Amino acid sequence: MPEARKEEVLAFDHVTAGYGNAVVLDRLDFSLQRGESLAILGRNGVGKTTLLETLMGNTRVMQGAIRWQGADITRWPSHQRVRAGLGWVPQEREVFPSLTVEENLTVIARLGGWNLKRVYDFFPRLRERRGNYGNQLSGGEQQMLAIGRALMTNPKLLLLDEPMEGLAPIIVEELSAAIRRLCESEGLASIVVEQHPVLALEMTHQAIVLERGTAVHAGPSAGLAADRGLLEGLLGVGIAEDLAR
Ligand SMILES: Nc1ncnc2c1ncn2[C@@H]1O[C@H](COP(=O)(O)OP(=O)(O)OP(=O)(O)O)[C@@H](O)[C@H]1O
Numbered sequence: 164m165p166e167a168r169k170e171e172v173l174a175f176d177h178v179t180a181g182y183g184n185a186v187v188l189d190r191l192d193f194s195l196q197r198g199e200s201l202a203i204l205g206r207n208g209v210g211k212t213t214l215l216e217t218l219m220g221n222t223r224v225m226q227g228a229i230r231w232q233g234a235d236i237t238r239w240p241s242h243q244r245v246r247a248g249l250g251w252v253p254q255e256r257e258v259f260p261s262l263t264v265e266e267n268l269t270v271i272a273r274l275g276g277w278n279l280k281r282v283y284d285f286f287p288r289l290r291e292r293r294g295n296y297g298n299q300l301s302g303g304e305q306q307m308l309a310i311g312r313a314l315m316t317n318p319k320l321l322l323l324d325e326p327m328e329g330l331a332p333i334i335v336e337e338l339s340a341a342i343r344r345l346c347e348s349e350g351l352a353s354i355v356v357e358q359h360p361v362l363a364l365e366m367t368h369q370a371i372v373l374e375r376g377t378a379v380h381a382g383p384s385a386g387l388a389a390d391r392g393l394l395e396g397l398l399g400v401g402i403a404e405d406l407a408r
């Protein structure tokens with residue numbers, strides 16, 4: 164069978180970016196092919212969130228270019244990027260506390276394949292909680308709502324910043340299965356930032372490891388997951404307990 168033709172959907176081309184005059188990402192290079200998911204790994208403060216913020220247009224790009232589906236989007240405002248298919252699930256979830264689940268979902272909806280019914284079918288728990296306010300939800304429910312809200316904008320690429328942070332193991336299982344399903348059956352690409360490398364590598368095709376804003380490793384997730392020595396060397400001692408899972 165001929166190998167499926169690879170098609171680049173996203174590329175960071177020597178991107179230097181940060182806040183004010185402070186450089187956080189330093190000539191960062193990577194690309195993502197259609198239908199692929201990418202894990203962004205690295206210790207605290209290396210620039211993982213800044214990478215996603217840069218992709219969304221919320222930082223200052225000093226050098227380099229960002230390409231999305233063939234267009235140079237480096238100078239695009241963030242609302243235009245959302246319209247072009249970038250779906251952002253922020254690290255703090257940012258669920259509106261004084262709106263109900265249903266209001267949270269409909270406030271930023273855009274026409275497309277995803278609508279309220281499909282989000283509720285995908286996360287039945289959100290349907291049960293449709294009348295609850297954002298501040299009455301558990302951490303797991305808030306994360307489902309944050310993902311559901313991104314889906315309502317009908318994205319082509321889902322950006323997830325530490326989606327499992329602070330959640331109980333059973334919820335982590337449920338959510339990681341849901342995220343995988345979004346990629347496998349719904350054809351969504353994803354970029355997942357995670358503190359737990361094993362979990363992130365299980366959920367993705369490709370991985371990059373950041374150190375001080377630059378990629379020190381890039382390659383298939385399965386290969387990195389299988390090479391515990393390399394993984395420990397790249398991410399340090401803090402991952403011992405994660406490897407024991
Ligand atoms: N809004 C901001 N203004 C100025 N500096 C910032 C801002 N946000 C982050 N930084 C700095 O950029 C660097 C990278 O931070 P970033 O949040 O991207 O790291 P991270 O890898 O996501 O860390 P964590 O694992 O703790 O979430 C840090 O030195 C941080 O202090």
Ligand SMILES: [Mg+2]
Pocket residue numbers: 211212213254324
């Ligand atoms: Mg972060």
